[in-house]
Amino acid sequence: MASKPTKTFGDLLRHPYEVMNAELYAGLADHGFPDVRLAHSAVFRTIEEDGSRISDMAERAGITKQSMAYLVESLAESGYVSIDPDPDDGRAKRVSLTDAGFACEAAIFKLSLRYERKLGERIGQRRMKELRHLLEDLNNSFETEM
Amino acid sequence: MASKPTKTFGDLLRHPYEVMNAELYAGLADHGFPDVRLAHSAVFRTIEEDGSRISDMAERAGITKQSMAYLVESLAESGYVSIDPDPDDGRAKRVSLTDAGFACEAAIFKLSLRYERKLGERIGQRRMKELRHLLEDLNNSFETEM
DNA sequence: GCTTATCGTCAGCGTCTCTGACTATAAAGT
DNA sequence: ACTTTATAGTCAGAGACGCTGACGATAAGC
Numbered sequence: 001m002a003s004k005p006t007k008t009f010g011d012l013l014r015h016p017y018e019v020m021n022a023e024l025y026a027g028l029a030d031h032g033f034p035d036v037r038l039a040h041s042a043v044f045r046t047i048e049e050d051g052s053r054i055s056d057m058a059e060r061a062g063i064t065k066q067s068m069a070y071l072v073e074s075l076a077e078s079g080y081v082s083i084d085p086d087p088d089d090g091r092a093k094r095v096s097l098t099d100a101g102f103a104c105e106a107a108i109f110k111l112s113l114r115y116e117r118k119l120g121e122r123i124g125q126r127r128m129k130e131l132r133h134l135l136e137d138l139n140n141s142f143e144t145e146m
Numbered sequence: 147m148a149s150k151p152t153k154t155f156g157d158l159l160r161h162p163y164e165v166m167n168a169e170l171y172a173g174l175a176d177h178g179f180p181d182v183r184l185a186h187s188a189v190f191r192t193i194e195e196d197g198s199r200i201s202d203m204a205e206r207a208g209i210t211k212q213s214m215a216y217l218v219e220s221l222a223e224s225g226y227v228s229i230d231p232d233p234d235d236g237r238a239k240r241v242s243l244t245d246a247g248f249a250c251e252a253a254i255f256k257l258s259l260r261y262e263r264k265l266g267e268r269i270g271q272r273r274m275k276e277l278r279h280l281l282e283d284l285n286n287s288f289e290t291e292m
Numbered sequence: 293g294c295t296t297a298t299c300g301t302c303a304g305c306g307t308c309t310c311t312g313a314c315t316a317t318a319a320a321g322t
Numbered sequence: 323a324c325t326t327t328a329t330a331g332t333c334a335g336a337g338a339c340g341c342t343g344a345c346g347a348t349a350a351g352c
Contacts, residue, residue: 008258009265010170011191012281013163018208019288020156039308045157055330062164065331067309074307091317091330112154119155122287127280134269134277135158141268142165185339201299213340215300220338237299237348 020115027111033104035078043071043081043095044105051096053086080104166261173257179250181224189217189227189241190251197242199232226250 021038028036046057046068058068072095075081080101086092097105120128167184174182192203192214204214218241221227226247232238243251266274 005255007282007285008255009262009278009281010163010166010187010258012278012285013159013166015285015288016281017156017159017163020159024156037307041156053330063308064310066311066333069331070308086330089318089330091315093331109151109154112156116155119284119287123280123283127283131277131280131284132155132158134273134280135155135162136153137269137273138265138277139153139158139161141265142161183338199299209339210341211300212302212342216339232299235299235349239300 016119020112023115024108024111027115028104028107031107031111033107036075036080036104040071040075040080041108042068043075044101044108047081047095047097051084051094053092054095055092057095075101162265166258169261170254170257174250174253177253177257179253182221182226182250186217186221186226187254188214189221190247190254193227193241193243197230197240199238200241201238203241221247 025036025038028034042061042063043057046052046060054068054072055065057072058065061068072081072083076083076095078100080098081095082098084094084096086094116128116132117125123131171182171184174180188207188209189203192198192206200214200218201211203218204211207214218227218229222229222241225244227241228244230240230242232240262274262278263271269277
């Protein structure tokens with residue numbers, strides 16, 4: 001047999017993550033969102049319902065504000081977000097999802113859920129649910145302590 | 147409460163994956179492998195004990211041979227792999243891990259295992275083991291069918 | 293032998309992240 | 323009030339890393 005050790009935990013996370021992303025963003029393109037890319041997820045996951053500032057989003061996403069500004073700018077060019085001056089702070093701007101942005105966000109959730117169910121058909125919906133549960137615990141453990 | 151839906155499965159995979167990688171490659175730098183980066187893992191995971199060809203590694207990793215050549219070249223410059231002509235095929239080259247390359251691979255496994263145990267301390271070693279098991283099943287389900 | 297396929301390279305490009313330096317505004321200290 | 327310090331965002335430049343297309347060299351199939 002192979003002399004290589006067992007797969008690392010990182011490998012076990014990486015493969016499904018990459019396969020899912022490939023499927024997800026291909027599906028998104030098919031559903032009318034061709035120019036939304038994986039990196040943009042940093043925007044969708046950090047923007048708030050009523051709009052957010054670039055710096056805040058950058059901090060939540062764990063990237064620099066320059067990087068976040070770059071991503072936001074590209075989504076603005078595609079019409080998924082609007083950028084307006086912040087009424088309370090002359091330095092700041094407020095980034096908000098447009099209708100197209102909300103529609104895209106909804107499509108991401110829908111396709112994600114669909115794909116999760118598809119995976120469940122492979123390993124069993126019950127095991128899939130258990131997997132999600134364990135991953136949620138793991139994710140929560142980062143926020144709690146650390 | 148928030149009106150945002152539950153985290154997607156992709157989000158649940160992404161966060162631990164990114165946190166682990168940050169920890170892993172920081173640790174790797176501390177252990178004397180400062181110039182090994184995440185992208186290089188495509189080399190370490192696809193290279194065989196007795197050496198491999200660039201095209202084969204590219205195919206296994208799911209990237210173009212140009213991209214694999216780029217990664218291999220950068221590891222060769224740092225001394226982790228050697229590149230020799232293939233004795234059986236005048237077109238091809240054989241890429242092999244050097245002693246430093248094997249040492250790095252070993253360090254990756256050691257640090258990964260250490261981190262996995264650390265996560266286990268957070269959510270429970272037993273739950274962590276179950277999580278690994280489910281992820282292994284999920285990974286296997288890609289190779290089997292699809 | 294001639295044709296076709298494969299191995300690897302060169303050149304160029306797009307995306308995405310970073311650092312460092314900067315302007316404008318806001319907040320805090322005195 | 324004025325000065326200092328912190329913060330929001332921008333501009334410029336760089337590096338990493340994936341891609342495509344075009345190419346020369348060798349191998350394999352007919």
